[in-house]
Amino acid sequence: MPDSPVVTSDDFEWSELKFSGWEGVSPQEAFEPELTGHLIVIHTTPQPVRVFERADGYHAEGVAMPGNINMFSAGDMSFCRWEKELSFLRLDLSTLLADKVAAELELPIGSGAVEFGRHIRLHDDRVVQIAQWLCEDLKHGGLGGKIYADSLIRMLTVHMLHRYGTVSARQAALPKALAKKQLDGALQYVHAYLEHEISLDDIAAAAHVSSSHLVRLFKEATGLPPHRYIIQERVRKAQRLLLSGLPVHEVAASLGFSDQSHFHRHFKRMLGVTPREFVVQFR
The missing domain is CATH 1.10.10.60 (Homeodomain-like)
Structure with a gap:
């Protein structure tokens, strides 16, 4: 794909998600024989664009509309051809993160890896919204800091696991609230390191909860998400x-x-x- 992204996470410490935004990409073919991570592509072209798409066990011609999402699991083959300029957001989600969060949520995956299936021209407002927030943060030079990006990436992963994961989430296994001792540990850590870059994992470790649970529990306890x-x-x-x-x-x-x-x-x-x-x- 010769065109260059207008925004990318390459210069930021986003090890668990690679993000790129593309505008007016010239007509061409994009082919990946085997995806190394879970792939989310969100169409942002203002007008409908006719596309031809192939994946393992799937091939069809259709019309990509603004907000349509294509989602593929790691290991899938992905092919797309378009004949008019195309704009889109691309998110490559780490398989290690998806598996780690699934384990933190105590999903019954055993020793297998998480899969999200294959979805073509999917509608999911939450995925689109989180992607837009990530895009805006990159356009502003990552002003939200690493913890803001980490929080959004975890939020996206948890949502995808609950909605598209190959196993269902057991809500009863989720912690209900931060205990006072856990909250005190988290707040003490934050205040001790205000002058430094603080990650979601750092606060979670101080509170003795998983990073995936921390954002929700922290907001319930303080009224604000960690980055705010x-x-x-x-x-x-x-x-x-x-x-x-x-x-x-x-x-x-x-x-x-x-x-x-x-x-x-x-x-x-x-x-x-x-x-x-x-x-x-x-x-």
Whole structure:
């Protein structure tokens, strides 16, 4: 595929998902004899595009509409030919992550690997929404941080396992809530490492729960998903540092914000004023 993606996760630490966004890709054929990961392709071309598709045991001609999803399991063959420019989002999900999350959810997969089957021109608003959030974060330089991307990738994986996995999820086996000791461990870890890049796995380890369960349980306990809670606490600490006389750029750098504009945006969203306006109010 000679055209280049307009957005890609290649420069980010997304080891569990490879994401790419493509616009106006010229007519051609795309063929992969054996997928190494689970593949999700979301059509985003504004107008319908006629396509010819083949997979193991399947071949047909059809019309790809905006929002249509093609989903394939690792090991499948995938072929698509189109005769007009095509736009799409491509998500390659790690088999290791899918198997790991299935085990964390205590799905009865035994020693086998997870499969999602094959779905052509599927409709799933949740998959589309999560993909759009991931795309927006990449377009903004990954401002949400690694934990934001990790949370969305886990959310996507859990949804796919529940809806398309080869085994059904046992909801009764899911933890119901974070115990106080687990929550305290998670919060203590976050506050101890506010100045550093914090991953979902790090917080989960501190809380002694799986990463797949953490996002839901953490939000139930605090009212915020982990990445939002971290930003909230960084802004709160920033207020104290600013009032102590530390310059804005040093505060932004010391609290792990990617740059000063990233810090300004979150600070103003939470407090309604810029960092400098905040300092002036208290002088």
